[in-house]
Amino acid sequence: MTTSLSANRRHVEEVRPFQAPATLFEDLQKVLVDLIELHLQGKQAHWNVVGTNFRDLHLQLDSVVDTAREASDTIAERMRALDAVPDARSDTVVATTTVPAIPPGLLSVTQTVDIITNRIYAVVNTMRIVHDDVDAADPSTADLLHGIIDALEKEAWLLKSESGAV
16 A cells, blocks of 8 residues: 555656646736726726716626626636736736726716626627637636626626616
8 A cells, every 4th residue: 555655646746737828818818907997997987977876876886896806806816826927007907908998077877887888798708709718728717707707797787777778
């Protein structure tokens, strides 16, 4: 039995950590900056929404913001777990996000629902674009994308339902 234990120990020592391809990190970086932009735009809308049902939407936007913030943390921490370095600097986010800019100033409830729902779908679109490559490189990371897509699409549904938008 001692020989068997020694053989098993040798085998464990030879195990190498997963080596993700650089393309996986590039894809996750795209997702990360879009999630951060959604988080920031959600807060911008939260502070500047006006009109009928303002309070309900104001509070609901916090849920969108929390979902995007938590998702960005999940993606950044996954990148670190795979030995990549996430870049969430504001200059990087501005230069690389695919999420359309939010207009300045006050936004009506209807505008806010349309804008933030559109931004959620933009982030989900980025995840769907990179999904197959992420899945091919690391199915575990693709599972994270599945959960984030589900959470964001639920937020979009709740937003649209709150305003009566179809």
